[in-house]
Amino acid sequence: MTTTVTISEEDRRLLGLWAAGCAERVLPLFETEAPGDDRPRQAVEALRDFTRTGKRTARLRSAAWAARAAAREAGDPAAEAAALTACGAAAAPYIHALASPHQAKHIHEPALRAARARELAAGGDESAGDEELRWAIEQAPAAVRALLRRLPVPAAGRGRPGVLRHRLDTALRG
Template identity: 60%
Template sequence: MSEDDRRFITLWAVTCAARALPLFEAEAPSDIRPREAVEAARAFALGGRRTVRLRTAAWGAYAAAREAADPAAAAAARAAGCAAGAPYLHPLATPHQLKHVLGPAVYQARAREFAEGDDPGVGDDEVRWALEQVPPQVRVVVGRMPAGRPGRTRLGALHRRLEAGLRG
């Protein structure tokens, strides 16, 4: 995986995570950790360097997710954490790395689903939206990776839909 690959993946991750960010901010308006994660990831995607700020921001967003009482807010914060972690994807093509590539879009879809009364139709619509946003380079990277191994949870179902759309 090249640095350019990571930048394209991160740009898509930022696009997805930013869509869910208002769900977190409505629940915890004074907690800026997920927004910092999205902004740090955006800076990398637009040509910045991988720095300790990215890792710190990712961990901060994950901590915000753990602290959130609202499941939509927690999933939105996880999307932000995943976006800030995208610049650190490993060059080894593994199902685990694929999970990291898809994480921001999957958590964004789940956040929007939770926000709409846990309606799976909303999540399916969000997966379609994420697929419309994906740069062609991300499809190439995903095509080089082995199939994912998502679980039987709703997150796993969203992962399968997203992966099938990227490979199809």
């Protein structure tokens, strides 16, 4: 039996605003490495359009996939993580109403990718990722926190990404 949760358009809009903020903070890490490639920025701009109109358009979905393609072509781990942040952010409004740990991971994605981008840009300095995660937690709207609480807790995973996921999930649910 599949359980569903209620996700309002306002929940999606507020999730999008938060996700866009996470992505915008690390976009320069991508743009420094690939100054002629605006696909991640276009993904964030499409997300900002969604937050104003409430319409999930083909442009938004295509922009998310284009940011993922830009990540594959980045050639630098921090730039790749920054582009993946933009991809995850642009995909955030497409969260499903299924009460699954996978959907919780979609909520986490922009903040986690941004934290990893900061760490990688700082030569693996975990304090840079910790600081980025703190910012994301402080900025998370009450609606995003409430939405996450309605979803099952995902497994944290291994290594540093798992540590960051656990910290983020615990803080946002708290």
